[in-house]
Amino acid sequence: MNAFSQFFVELLILFRIQIAIVRHQLLWIIAMSSIFPIVTLVFLEFLLGESSSEQLARLIIGNMIFSILLMGMNILGQDISYQKFGGYFTYYSSLPIRKVNFILSLLFYGILTSLPSFIIVFTFGQQIYGVNLHFEWLLLPVALLAIFSVVGIGVLMGFLSPNPQFTNIVAQFLLMFVTFLTPVMIELKDLPIVLQWISYVLPTTYVANVLHGMLTVGWTNSTFIDVLILLIFSCFSYLLISKKIHWRVQ
Known part of the structure; x- marks a missing residue:
């Protein structure tokens, strides 16, 4: 077997392991990924009352992003942090597998856990409003890229954290800050100037732009620019993750 074939065989095996883990936790993942976003959707409907279709669409899309953040950043980051300090990854680093495949399998796991919530909120949000x-x-590919960019933050946060308790605190803070103080639920122009500048360096701003454009208008030139920015964020987060993981293949 040549190196090219071995690369994809390793990746396929690691992907199948992640699929098996998700299948085992599927009910918990669906419950966890849907309860909070749907409750938020219902609460906002009670709070806002009559709103324009544009505002309602933004709230639905904002909750889709909230569900991605919950699973792909918050919970994934905490999960990786606990596995890191529990010595789980020492086992993988001792196997004759490539570091790139291990990282891609973690990102794939994050996508698998985030995708159900994305679909559930997309479906029920339209019914509720x-x-x-x-x-x-x-x-579909745009949504996968959006999820991938957020999942990269979760994986990076899990590996950079000094301990699981710190991960938990940072994850909760980032979830609330990004959801309610960046243009996820509201438009960028409605934020204070300071928060607007902060928003420009967060991938969720461009995730919101991409999803809002695709779900209300369709593909446009501005969507193409936001997709390129998300690609840059994704590549940058992957490089940071790759540098953080100490790897030795026997």
């Missing part, structure tokens, strides 16, 4: 969001097949 009576809004029809635009759908085209190009949304």
Whole structure:
């Protein structure tokens, strides 16, 4: 078997391991990933009352992003932190597998755990608010890229954290800050100037732009620019993760 074939065989095995883990935890993942975003959707409906279709669409999309943040950043970051300090990754580093495949399998796990919540909020949000969001097949790769960029933050946070308790505190703070003080639930122009500048360096701002554009209008030139920015964020987070993981293949 040549090196090229071995690379994909390793990746396939690691992906199958992650799929098996997700299948074992599927009920918990669905419950955890759907309860908080749907409760938030219902609460906001009671709070806001009559709103324009544009505002309702933004709230649905904001809760889709909230569900991604909850699973792909918050819970994933804490999970990786506990595994790191529990010595789980020492086992993987002792195996004859490539570091790149191990990192890709972690990112794949984050996508698998985030995708159900994304779909659930997309479906129930339209039912709750009576809004029809635009759908085209190009949304699928764009949504995967959006999830991937957020998952990269979760994986990076888990490896950079000095201990699991610190991860828990940082994850909770980031979840609340990004959800309510960046243009996820509201528009960028409605934020104070300081928060606007902070928003420009957060990938969730561009995730919100991409999803809002795709689900209300469709593919545009501005969407293409936001996709490129998300690609840069994703590559940058992968490089940081790769540098942080100490690896030795026997």
